[in-house]
Every structure is written in structure tokens, then in C-alpha cells.
Amino acid sequence: MDQPTIANIEAWLSERLAESLGTTIEGIDPDAPFDSYGLDSTEVIGLSGELEEWLQRQVSPTLLYDYPTIATLAEHLGDLSLETEGQES
Numbered sequence: 001m002d003q004p005t006i007a008n009i010e011a012w013l014s015e016r017l018a019e020s021l022g023t024t025i026e027g028i029d030p031d032a033p034f035d036s037y038g039l040d041s042t043e044v045i046g047l048s049g050e051l052e053e054w055l056q057r058q059v060s061p062t063l064l065y066d067y068p069t070i071a072t073l074a075e076h077l078g079d080l081s082l083e084t085e086g087q088e089s
Contacts, residue, residue, distance in 0.1 A: 004078070005078055010070055012051075013047075013051070013074060020047070030069060030070040032070075047064065049061075
């Protein structure tokens with residue numbers, strides 16, 4: 001799989017969160033903290049597991065606490081993708 005861009009990761013996270021909450025993607029603010037959506041620890045772990053599977057690399061459940069918004073998490077993961085891509089060249 002090609003490494004996803006920050007925009008791809010942000011869109012995926014927004015879609016998954018909207019689906020989990022039973023809302024539309026328009027109802028998801030990428031700059032709002034994850035805890036503002038009322039996610040409990042089980043949901044955070046589940047989301048990080050799905051993200052790990054989608055990205056096909058290890059994702060710590062604590063990343064959602066270290067990068068507490070969709071935008072900051074997507075940027076962090078996108079930056080990691082660029083670093084990994086640069087190392088493979």
C-alpha cells in the first residue's frame with residue numbers, strides 16, 4: 001500500500017469517528033479533541049487498532065492522547081509516513 005497522505009489519514013479518521021458516533025462526516029471537526037466526542041478507552045483502543053490495520057504498521061493506543069485531535073494525529077502519522085518513505089529510497 002502506498003503511504004497515505006495527511007489528508008488521507010484525516011479523512012479516514014473523520015469517517016471512522018463519524019461512523020462510530022452515528023453522525024455524518026460533516027459533524028466531525030478535525031480540530032476538536034477526541035475526548036469532546038465522548039470516546040471511552042475501549043473506543044480509543046478500537047480506533048487505534050483499526051488505524052493500525054489500515055496503515056499496516058504499529059499504532060500505540062496512547063497516540064490518540066498524545067495527539068488529541070484528528071488534525072494533529074493525522075499530521076503526526078503523515079510525517080512518519082514521509083520519514084519511512086525517505087528511509088526506503
